[in-house]
Amino acid sequence: MEKVFNPEYKHFEDRFDSILKDFETSGEQVGFGKRNAIRAFDAAGLKVNVKSFKSPNFINGIVYGFFRKSKAQRSFEYANLLLNKGIGTPQPFAYYLEKKTLGLQRSYYFSQQQDIDGMFQTLRFEPEFPDREEIIRQSAAFYFKIHNEGIEFMDNTGGNTLFRKRADGEYDFFLVDLNRMKFHESISLEQRAKNLAKLTTDKQINSVLGTAYAKLYQVDETLFCGLLQKEADKLWDKFERKRRLKRKLKFWKNY
Known part of the structure; x- marks a missing residue:
């Protein structure tokens, strides 16, 4: 060993x-x-x-x-x-x-073993989660820092970002499932939106996330939010196509 x-x-x-x-x-x-x-x-x-x-x-x-x-x-x-x-x-x-x-x-x-209050996907499945929108806005700053470091986290799904509230009321965020990353000199607007889009297809979350991220990146909020949701919809369509294909290939399991 x-x-x-x-x-x-x-x-x-x-x-x-x-x-x-x-x-x-x-x-x-x-x-x-x-x-x-x-x-x-x-x-x-x-x-x-x-x-x-x-x-x-x-x-x-x-x-x-x-x-x-x-x-x-x-x-x-x-x-x-x-x-x-x-x-x-x-x-x-x-x-x-x-x-x-x-x-x-x-x-x-x-x-x-990290003590946490939740995962990013918690914010999707629990709409009444305390401080929900504030957590989304603060997570935008977390991802903004990651992208500014030239890091593209390939498994940037809702279950791979953990969060925990600090005593001062702010939040700490933690990435997990780290074995797939790419490193760049810089990350373009489109790459940033595509990477964020892996988190969720929820339009309300993406609106809050995209608005907060666009302010940090100093780009038009409507433009960035539209690009983010477009990429999220594309990922969902791809997922649905794969699921339909699997059903067709495994049709025999229905008999």
Whole structure:
């Protein structure tokens, strides 16, 4: 097992080893991912979130074992990069890689189990959520900072931004599921709208989000909100086409 630690948490190695030994039968399940397993643990008072990435197929096992960084390694490195730029994400602790002769078998990412008040998608499903519009407006500043750093977060979905209210009434935001990012010299207006559009198709949310973002970017609010909703509608249409195609290809399941 190859192990890489944040130096400040190297002394937790034995406890992290024990967590993996009993990973399937202990801890608390976090979410219900189809491909990866995420569980939370207490390691001598340290709240630990462990993401176990699905075993890659034969070809990908070779690729991630010898030629490309694993998802766990990218998650760890991107988390450190974000924190160095002042962008919120749970504290990274370590990553483990289980390798055999033919490449990568399993990989694990250890980070802080973050205490939160909700996720961005909470704002869609709970219209009466306290401070809802203020949270949306403050999240616009969070994404604006990310884009200004030239970071395109590829999995920018409503479940991958967490938020927590501070004692002063302001909000902290945290990105999770970090293994897919692109880095640019700068990000265009269209790229920004397209990236934000992954969060939700909700028109009311996008209106508040787009208005707040446009003010920060100093562009016409109507223009940006229209572009944001257009991109959100395109993503929804693409999703619907895929769903209809899957139904046709799996028609036999209806009989």
